[in-house]
Amino acid sequence: MATTGKRTIVVGTRQSALALTQTGQVIDQLKAICESHGLDYTFEIHKIVTKGDQIIDVTLSKVGGKGLFVKEIEQALLDGTIDLAVHSMKDMPYELPGGLINGAVPKRVDPRDCLVSKDGQDLAGLPPGAKVGTSSLRRAAQIKAYRPDLTLESVRGNIDSRIRKLETEGFDAIILATAGLKRMDWDNRITAYIPEDVCIPAVGQGALGIECREADAEVRELLALLNDEDTAYAVEAERSFLGALNGGCQVPLGAHAVLKQAQDGTRTLELSGMVGTPDGSTLLKEIQQGSDPVELGRSVAAALRARGADDILKQYGGAHGA
């Protein structure tokens, strides 16, 4: 792998506006790191179409298959077509294929879900029976538990087409991740943030994961400089919860870990986890604190299991996706 002269690092990305934007932002950060560390790399973008991008007319939970948005990208990493890939953390499956690692978790942006409503209301202010767009079972479970009168309907597609559908398909509001809108500079469309006591975000929401080959020492060293320890620590607990419940992003579960720094400097995490039915009739939540992220994730999962989470998850067992 050692080259004389400068190495070109090929960065794989999906072609959605969000994927291209966040990949461009990561490349800019990596360039700045190269500059300040005297590293001589250039970067090239390689676009990849994934199965999840091709199937846009079916609710993702019905499509099944783990990591609908990442499989082709991981193949390109393994065969050397690309050297690193920028993923939304919440789209990354729990297990990575052999030979690939998550080389960096950059600093997380706002993990909350938000409402983009036609007339500017927040969730509580929407008229009775209002039509709200979301394809996420996790969001449905929590929104229906909070406002049983709302009519939730599936709205698929990239963020840009979902916002368009707000106008063209008669929705009163749609629910999106704040992070995606912020990265796109579209956060002026947000009419309300949905607080976490109403809607716990998806595992890893707002964070990115940068995947690379385990054996690529140069890229790993570069990515280590982009890693944000606090974010990685929190996301590890959330993903441990995900793994313990064997879930993907299309399973009605969510988790968010917040870092608590004691006065003596010790760091602990507070992890909130949820599992619920998409009709809002059952909503299980658990909050625990701990300092070992893997243990904490498992412990919150076990607590929800003890209260019947398995029965809910069984119905969505094979369903994974973004």
Ligand SMILES: NCc1[nH]cc(CCC(=O)O)c1CC(=O)O
């Ligand atoms: N499910 C698709 C997806 N994957 C990542 C984001 C953007 C937010 C993030 O990076 O967490 C979105 C859009 C959304 O859920 O509104």
